[in-house]
Amino acid sequence: MFRHRLLQRTNQIKFKKRRLIMKQNFLFQASNISKYYGQNIGCKNVSLDINPGEVLGIVGESGSGKSTLLNCIYGNLEVDEGDIFLNDKSKTILNFTKISEPKLRLIQRSDLAFVHQNPRDGLRMNISAGGNIGERLMAIGHRNYGEIRQIAANWLEKVEIDVSRIDDKPSTFSGGMQQRLQIARNLVTRPRLIFMDEPTGGLDVSVQAKILDLLRNLVRELGIAAVIVTHDLAVVRLLADRIIVMQNGNVIEAGLCDQVLDDPQHKYSQLLVSSVLQV
């Protein structure tokens, strides 16, 4: 028991040290985020930071507050306590909880992107695949139809959707295709940080593998940082550099991905890891 606590301590210290070092050129930082739903806790006192190009995994069972946290730090949900900082392209540090809504929206559609678990929430279902990919381009000023269409076609290819489907609506696509389309729609303007909430949640296993593979390659290739929420440890093992483990709205463990997965310190993390191994 004593040894266990000691280990936990040293781990925390290690973690803190690393944080101090990273602060110089961090991309994104959230400190002491709390969000309540009436009497219920959504998430409590969560801090995290992300370096450029880094992938952070957030794991925990259903209801542990992962989605709440993600929506808070993306700026979709108003936080009750805490601050959220982005080191923007011009190296100015912006606090999401202080900036105006126009400014926040501008950031959300340039520096950031958000992939929803359910592609229906992230796509315009009544607009063609090409239009879905083109929207962000047009939003930042692209005005050449031919070019927009070409870029959309290239991205369809990248996410392995047949280019002949460019004028079809997402409602005619399979779940996996819809999710790949949502990814393309988000990445087309090359954001610096992408948030993903269970991006493979609703899909069957073979489709999941394909999408994870695709995500890994794209994120690496484009050097995009990502926050990926999942209840599936296999997903973080594949994608994440670092992870945080959540339970009942609290972060109970944080660290390098392999470190936490191979040598979990907290009882709950141990349980999570062992339950995966059992499967």
Added chain:
Amino acid sequence: MNEMSKNENLDIQIYNFAYLDENTKRMIRRALLKALCIPGYQVPFSSREMPMPYGWGTGGIQVTSACLIPKDILKVIDQGADDTTNAVSIRKFFQKTANVAVTEKTSDASLIQTRHRIPETKLKEKQILVYQVPIPEPLRFLEPRETETRKMHALSEYGLMYVKLYEDIAKHGHIETAYAYPVKTNGNYVTDPSPIPKFDNPKMNNSPAIQLFGAGREQRIYAIPPYTNVKSLDFEDYPFEAMKANFKCSICGSSDSYLDEIIVSDDGKRSYICSDTDYCKEQTKLNSKKED
């Protein structure tokens, strides 16, 4: 004095000049000044209940009422014509309540209230064109929520607007909007030109006249000051194209004015005539002079 004119005098006595009271006019003029300062921006104003139904030009009527002075010469058109029922009704209203001079001649008018058209005769400095606007929000059919669309304007989040144009081209090879074709005013706000045919859009650009837009039910006023850049939205490789029926007016022979199609026989034979009745008349006069 006959019954009719007695009543008309009575009305003038009961109501203020041009119907609205001076406080209301002041409120509208403030909105108009603000609108002129921020071209294309929709200024909320406290629209009043008018004695005509919402949707029948109450916004335009309130703007006209706030602008009208006794020496004005008023022209009212609907669908380009002075003799359509709604134009007649609105003109009568101002004759009754403001006793101003009226005209059908575009060039004689100091204030023109219109629904769905811009006159063919080029407008001049010191003329005011008042548009009746049903839905002032060009983004309304893409996003029904006012709270959202106001934000979209504030952030110039016009991606969705272009998505619509993109979809049209992808589907039909053309931008599908034929009227109320959205424009960008002064390089800034996307603006609804009211339901004029897109043939009229180029007339809005760099016009010497003041263009005022009133939407009564939606409680919005916006404006385009004289000599303002007004650009119809398009793509570089699919440029905006003004469009009309490719015929000549069967009355005046004009081929450059916007034409109405009329069905002239039981077997569906079509004929085309100018939608702008004043322009057609002027052209006819010119033709007969030439012949003389």
Added chain:
Amino acid sequence: MYVAVKGGEVAIDNAHSWMSEIRRGDTSIPNITLDQISEQLTLGVDRVMSEGSLYDKDLAALAIKQSRGDLIEAIFLLRAYRTTLTRFSYSKPVNTANMTCLRRISATFKDIPGGQKLGPTFDYTHRLLDFKLLAENEAPISPTKKYNDNKMPHVLSFLNQEDLMQNEKDNNLDPIDITREPISYPTSRSARLQALSRGDEGFLLGLAYSTQRGYARNHAFVGELRIGIVDIELYIPELGFEINVAEIILTECETVNQFQGSKIEPPQFTRGYGLVFGQTERKALAMALIDRALRWKELGEDYSGAPAQDEEFVISHCDNIQATGFLEHIKLPHYVDFQSELELIRKIRADAKVNMKR
């Protein structure tokens, strides 16, 4: 200046004179008088006054006569007239606790101080056509009793005493006048209540009904419904005190609704509020239910996506004068726009044919 009278002008004049003739109907039947309308079609008059937002029985009766009984048209006439009236002052807020009640019921307590009072109501009548009314010319007489001028405090004030009822706090702001300031969203409760009070009875009824059927259900009990006469008081600066300028009839409804409580507050009942000109019971009830549904944000409830919770949807569509105007405007000529569509569709079809041949 000469303006030729066109076909349009003549047609309009003729249409209007025909309408006047038809309005009068068969001239062998006596002309209906305004007194008859305001005395015998009282509830119609009340609806026109409330949705017309102008309390004047004679004008409302005139509007109903002029509109041939089309109440929305009559409301429109009153609204248009209202615009031309100068606003010289705002009255003091009416004190409905001092109402001289014609009717006052509570569904939450069997017995209440001041007593339940059924009043002139259709409730518990059997809805059978009463053929006696065909012949009737004598006034029916109802039993009378001396007006008991017991105080009739608001029923909900008793729950207030125990703190079981959420206290409505005065925000010390002047209420917005929605006929003088454009509504912008999100709006204040004062603006919302005004909009609802003059909103269309049918629209409100349907929406309130939808909350009862589960679209943002909020478990409403009628805490109290009262109809009666209140004084309108006006502060006269020159005199330095208020004087009574009018007596009007109002219907007020307060519902008691459940509320879960939150992190900072123990569970409490909350209130939906309806206040409408005249004897307009259905409208006041509906208004209270919708008011409560619209308060979800302030009370920290979930937004379930129900129409009655959507402030922008409810407020921007509840006004029947706006609605009817815009709906009916599609009768106006639109041939210029239609022509433009015609040209475009011909062009697209021609292109498509060429493409298909290829």
